[in-house]
Amino acid sequence: MIIAFSPLCFLFLPLTFAPHPSSSCPSRLPRIATIEVQIAKLDSEAWPGLLDPERDRLILINEKEELLKELQYVRPSRRMEPNDAEKLESQKKRLERDLQAARDNQSKALTERWVGHRLETTGTHTHTHTHRERERERERERNKTILNSVQFSQIEDHILLLNI
Numbered sequence: 087m088i089i090a091f092s093p094l095c096f097l098f099l100p101l102t103f104a105p106h107p108s109s110s111c112p113s114r115l116p117r118i119a120t121i122e123v124q125i126a127k128l129d130s131e132a133w134p135g136l137l138d139p140e141r142d143r144l145i146l147i148n149e150k151e152e153l154l155k156e157l158q159y160v161r162p163s164r165r166m167e168p169n170d171a172e173k174l175e176s177q178k179k180r181l182e183r184d185l186q187a188a189r190d191n192q193s194k195a196l197t198e199r200w201v202g203h204r205l206e207t208t209g210t211h212t213h214t215h216t217h218r219e220r221e222r223e224r225e226r227e228r229n230k231t232i233l234n235s236v237q238f239s240q241i242e243d244h245i246l247l248l249n250i
Contacts (some may be wrong), residue, residue, distance in 0.1 A: 143188075147185065147188045147192075150181055150184060150185055150188075151185060153181060154178065154181045154182065154185065157174065157177065157178050157181070158178065160174065
């Protein structure tokens with residue numbers, strides 16, 4: 087029996103492939119390989135563009151959310167040690183902080199992707215904008231050069247005055 091885990095929907099659902107008792111196991115291996123390829127294809131279609139670390143991070147966020155929900159329903163009992171109740175509360179707070187930080191990071195990443203996509207779709211506007219920026223930078227350089235030459239000439243004048 088071969089067990090595979092479906093990465094779809096952030097749930098790990100065991101998919102069991104057991105050969106039929108009347109058939110031999112080697113004859114089923116190509117079919118199992120085909121099914122594994124189909125699962126991988128469905129997974130890539132379900133989450134296009136997501137990298138494995140990003141998908142793992144999303145799975146971890148969902149697991150933390152589920153754990154937090156479970157911890158919120160746990161009520162300290164009289165049999166519980168006071169120290170255990172404090173640990174439970176600190177774990178809840180830590181999970182809440184982790185989830186908030188993850189949501190903030192997710193929001194920032196989404197915004198960055200949106201801005202990147204927006205810049206890609208408005209290429210001519212970006213080109214014009216960068217051209218204007220280059221012109222402004224050239225103007226600033228010219229002004230610096232003029233300012234430096236003026237300062238240098240003033241220094242020369244002061245040196246000449248001191249030498250007199």
